[in-house]
Amino acid sequence: MLRPCSGLLSARDFLASLAFRVFQTTLYVRHTGSPHHSPEPDLIHEFIGHCPMFADPTLAQFSQEIGLLSLGATDEQIEHLATVWKTKTNCRRPMTGLRMRRRVLGDFQGIENRTRTFQVYWFIIEFGLCRQEGRYKAIGAGLLSSYGELMHACSDKPDHRPFDPETTALQKVEDADYQPLYFVADSIIDAMIKLRRYARSIKRPFSVVYDPITRSVEIIKEAQDLVTTIERFKADLSAVTDAIEAVSKDAHQHYRITNE
Known part of the structure; x- marks a missing residue:
């Protein structure tokens, strides 16, 4: 579900929204003078970059799992999942996504010596690549919505490394270019x-499990919580088992008819 957001979100709030399958979207549109690339999140980025990703069940689940990881996480762990801006006074402004979903541009005027510890979300959901038939293919929303950077990312100019969350959680990012x-x-x-x-x-x-029926997150902290979750999974697994048996039976009958 898309939810319009015109203010500034913390990293924790943005990631928590993903856990509940809610994506906070900006209302801003990039300047006409720079149509191929925008350092700020805008509607083009949201609609061309993120929305197609959420239409794919696997990518949507991947994004949600990053959100679920943030629930109950410490501030340091959130830093590895999302970005933190640091100033000379050690003031931190956590944000997520493109410029970590920066919503209010004037809020950062005058900040000097900004460095960022970066994380899993940026390097896979925003600017991730995958291999397909020996070629680089974009899976990140920041690439899909930026023709200029898409061409750059798939060329031989930048460095390409295997995706590893342990490494990406500590990798610094370039957001000005x-x-x-x-x-x-x-x-x-x-x-x-x-x-x-x-x-x-x-x-x-604690551990968490998302319930798609009630659209809520179940906290697993005690043995009874685990029992309830297992019973629900048993019911789901039973339905899958019945489907497998039905498909196998149809396939067997088709094979027998074909060979008679």
Whole structure:
């Protein structure tokens, strides 16, 4: 679900929205003088970049899982999932996505010596690449909505490295120009497997499971919470098992008729 947002979001709030399958979208449109690239998130970025991604179940789930990882995470862990701006006074302004979903441009006037610790979200959901038939293909919304950077990312000019959440969580980012470095996943499924492996290293006081029926997040902290979740999974697994048996039966009958 898309939700219009005209203000500034913290990294924690933005990621928490993703956990509930809600994407906070800006209302800004890039200047006509720079149609091929915008350093700020705008409607073109949202509609051409993110919306097609959310139409793909695997990519939508990948984005949600990053959001679920943020629930119960410490501030330091949030920094690895989202960006933190640092100033001379060590003031931190957490944000996410393109310029970490910066909504109020004037809010950052006068900030000097800004450095950013960067994270998983930027290098895969915003500027990620994958390989397909030996060629680079864009999966990041920041690339899909920026023709100029898309051509740059798929060329031989920037550095390309294998996607690894442990590395991307600590990688600094260039937000004033095209990226000098892009991370490449073998596939979306491979990226999800690596993300889940990385998730096991994030220590939280509880685990969470999203319930698509009630559109709520269940907190698993005690044994009884786990029992309830397992019972729901059993019902889902039973339906899948019945479907597999039906498909297998139809396939067997088709094979027998074909060979008679």
